[in-house]
Amino acid sequence: MSTRRNPIPEHARMVFKGVLFEVWQWEQEMFDGSKQTFERLRRPNTVQVVATVGDEILIQDERQPDSSRAFPSIPGGRADEGEAPLESAKREMMEETGYSSEDWELWKEENPVGKIQWTVYTYIARNCKKTGEPHTDAGEKISSKLVSFNEFLALADDSNFYSPEIVPEMLRMRIDTARREEFKNRLFG
């Protein structure tokens, strides 16, 4: 997925603002010179974190109130209005797991789906320490656990894994040993 895939044009106007999504429209000139109303959405950006603790990776099982299923995921969530992505990542990891890190790096920045202006920032947080207690809100139930690097890559085969943006890269690491070792070094030094 390329970045900046779905920008809303400057001359678009917002025709609806919901609790999560905004709907924007504009008149688009077509290839034959005719015009059509084009529509695109905007939603809050999201952040997620590949967090290492010793030689393991911090993952979690998450439940949401409108589903009975638990989803394995990596820590993360929605950026607040005006909040820089790195700050969102630090806040979400602390709220969900109680862990913090002093060694952060942006790994990926992607627009995962057509017709929606929405960026997913994936960070690496190295050498995380438990420095607080999780404080999840009424809309989530989360339990954290540590897994090996190979167990982490195997999550790409779990159809409930809740971080689809990184699945292709996880699979590429399983095809390509050099790519896997490079990422492992990047995570664990």
Place this chain on the structure above:
Amino acid sequence: MSTRRNPIPEHARMVFKGVLFEVWQWEQEMFDGSKQTFERLRRPNTVQVVATVGDEILIQDERQPDSSRAFPSIPGGRADEGEAPLESAKREMMEETGYSSEDWELWKEENPVGKIQWTVYTYIARNCKKTGEPHTDAGEKISSKLVSFNEFLALADDSNFYSPEIVPEMLRMRIDTARREEFKNRLFG
């Protein structure tokens, strides 16, 4: 990605209807008994086709009027209101490429993204023949070509490839020879 991931509950109400997206909301009881307004979108389902011609696969380069880039893709598009997915797939392949097939099979049915009720149907169409002329509308410019099975799988590494739903499966076929051969047999018999 599991199917039926984002159903809109029956008691939700539609609060906005755009040209492509509908916005639905409902009051959701949280884990602590409090309530919050939840929001979900609905959009037309889409279809796409892995189409074989002899021992090759039909792909295309597509341009849309609000972008200067061309995207490699497989034939497909949006289902019309009330149209069965298989009919949409046949119609889109004919409109975009002029090819038709008498041997169709549903390969995948997925809900690719959270918070949106939207299903992507991916079909296999075997032994396609050119039986008409493409008729693209004013909103697309499309040129078709034939590629080998391995060239098709290599598209998973093209960051502009416009069928992200099938990328993980294409990568899994490159990890797993048995999986690749099974799919190749399914395509070419």
